[in-house]
Structure formats: C-alpha cells, structure tokens
Amino acid sequence: MAQTTSSGTDHSVPPIRRRGAQLPWPLNLYQTAIGKKYVMAITGVALLGFMVVHMIGNLHLYEGPVQVHAYGEALRDLGGHLAPRTFLLWVMRIGLIVLFALHIHSAVSLSRMSTQADSSYEGKRDYIAANFASRTMRWTGPIILLYMVFHLADLTWGTRFDSYVRGDIYHNVSESMSSLPVALIYVAANIALAVHIFHGAWSMFQSLGINNPAYNNLRRNLATGLAGIILIGNLSFPVAVQTGLINEDNRSVPVGELEHESNAHAEGGDD
Numbered sequence: 001m002a003q004t005t006s007s008g009t010d011h012s013v014p015p016i017r018r019r020g021a022q023l024p025w026p027l028n029l030y031q032t033a034i035g036k037k038y039v040m041a042i043t044g045v046a047l048l049g050f051m052v053v054h055m056i057g058n059l060h061l062y063e064g065p066v067q068v069h070a071y072g073e074a075l076r077d078l079g080g081h082l083a084p085r086t087f088l089l090w091v092m093r094i095g096l097i098v099l100f101a102l103h104i105h106s107a108v109s110l111s112r113m114s115t116q117a118d119s120s121y122e123g124k125r126d127y128i129a130a131n132f133a134s135r136t137m138r139w140t141g142p143i144i145l146l147y148m149v150f151h152l153a154d155l156t157w158g159t160r161f162d163s164y165v166r167g168d169i170y171h172n173v174s175e176s177m178s179s180l181p182v183a184l185i186y187v188a189a190n191i192a193l194a195v196h197i198f199h200g201a202w203s204m205f206q207s208l209g210i211n212n213p214a215y216n217n218l219r220r221n222l223a224t225g226l227a228g229i230i231l232i233g234n235l236s237f238p239v240a241v242q243t244g245l246i247n248e249d250n251r252s253v254p255v256g257e258l259e260h261e262s263n264a265h266a267e268g269g270d271d
Contacts, residue, residue: 030106033113040106041207043099044200048226050096051197055233061246065170072169100148107141140196147189154182174241174248183238194231198223 022028029035057075060068078088150160154176158164165171177183201223205211240246 033110036106036110036113037207039102040110041204043103043106044204046099047096047103048197048201050099051193051230052226055230058237059233061170061173061237062240065168068169069167072167104141104145107137111138136195137199140192143189143192144196147185147193150185150189170246171248173237174246177238177241177246180242183242186238187235190231190234193234194227197230198227201226 023031030039057071060071075089076086078092154160155169155172158166158172161175163171163175177186202219205215205219237246
C-alpha cells in the first residue's frame with residue numbers, strides 16, 4: 001500500500017508476509033490461513049475418530065489373547081473375499097499417514113504465519129488470556145510425534161525388544177509394558193495426548209466457523225469427555241500390565257501356537 005506525503009515522497013508499507021506462487025484452485029485455498037485451519041480441523045476430527053476406535057479395539061486385551069488375536073486377524077481380513085488380505089488395512093494405514101502429514105504441516109504453517117504476523121506489530125501475545133492446553137500445543141505435538149515412532153517400533157515393527165512375537169498382540173503388550181520405564185513413557189505420552197485432544201476438540205469448532213457462546217459449554221464438555229475417555233482407556237493398559245491384570249501367566253494359548261499361525265500367514269504373503 002503506497003502513501004504519499006506532502007513532500008511528494010512515496011512511502012510503501014511492506015506486506016506482513018510475502019505471497020509465493022499461487023497454486024491452481026482449489027489447492028490455493030490451502031495457501032491461506034483459513035484453508036490451513038480447515039485442513040487442520042478436518043484432519044484432527046479424522047485422527048480423533050481413529051484414536052477412539054483404536055482405543056476401543058485395544059480393550060480386547062482384557063478378553064485374553066485369543067480374542068485380541070481374532071481382532072487383529074479381523075483387521076487384516078477387512079473386505080472379506082472382495083479384496084486381497086491386508087489390502088484395506090494398508091489403504092487405511094496410508095490414509096492415516098496422509099492425515100498425520102497434513103495435520104502436522106498445517107499446524108506448523110499456521111504457527112509460522114502467526115509468528116510472522118506477531119513480529120510485524122509491537123507488543124506481545126497475551127498469554128494470560130490463553131489457557132494451559134493452548135500454550136502447550138507446541139510441546140504436546142512433538143511429544144505425540146515421538147511417542148508414535150516409539151509405539152510403532154515397540155509394538156508394530158518389533159525392533160525394541162528381543163522377545164517380540166509377530167502377530168501376538170497380547171504377548172507383545174505384556175512384555176513391553178511390564179518394564180516400568182516403558183509403562184511410564186506410555187503414561188506421560190498419553191497425558192500429553194489428552195491435553196492435545198482437549199484443546200484440539202475445543203478449537204476445531206471455531207476453526208470450522210462454529211463459534212457461538214450458547215454452545216461453548218457443550219464444546220467444552222465434548223472436548224473434556226473425548227480427552228478423558230481416551231486418556232482413561234489408554235492409561236488402563238500400562239496400569240493393567242503393571243498390576244498383573246494383563247500378564248503372560250493369564251494366557252490360555254501358548255505363544256508358539258499364535259506365532260505359528262502368524263508365520264503361516266506371513267509365508268502366504270500376510271503383512
């Protein structure tokens with residue numbers, strides 16, 4: 001924006017943020033703050049749904065190794081005879097990777113845009129007005145990302161401990177979380193996850209344009225309920241292992257039988 005003084009000098013006000021090359025529609029919507037907020041909110045809703053379903057599925061651990069193994073096999077056989085074994089499972093895995101990537105990228109991009117905007121004006125953010133969860137989102141996000149890598153290495157890839165048995169969820173959970181340091185990692189990470197979920201569930205309605213004082217109590221209750229349910233459910237697993245409720249001594253099927261079955265599927269192309 002140009003301004004001309006009485007002396008005829010032309011003073012230009014630099015833009016807060018230089019605009020890069022514009023992508024074609026509708027991809028250019030993501031180059032705006034509003035577009036990024038929508039992407040972050042929508043991907044957040046999808047990831048939140050996954051976490052609820054994932055936590056509920058893990059509750060099969062309380063039914064014993066046979067039931068939780070059947071649950072794992074059901075996931076691999078999604079689609080029945082209409083699709084190859086594990087095909088739909090891999091489609092969901094790839095979809096989750098895309099959702100995580102978009103969620104992280106939109107969050108980082110919005111943070112950078114906000115920082116650039118703040119540096120262009122005098123004064124500082126009013127952190128007194130911001131709640132605890134909002135101020136710690138920049139910390140809980142990286143903690144959750146590191147936790148995801150650890151969790152995959154621990155119970156999916158089997159690279160963290162030598163007694164890992166491919167396909168035996170009950171055995172792997174029991175062996176992993178029987179270590180107190182590992183159990184504490186799961187507890188700390190899930191507390192960070194609950195804080196992240198609370199703020200995310202609270203703010204996603206505002207990002208989607210649903211912001212009415214009449215609904216604020218409902219939004220807060222929904223955010224608190226979702227975060228609390230996921231926190232209690234996920235924390236119950238390391239606690240159950242540490243207290244012996246989930247224990248290798250309680251299993252009724254030898255590890256070798258489930259390992260043999262999993263190896264048989266692997267030889268047939270299972271993954």
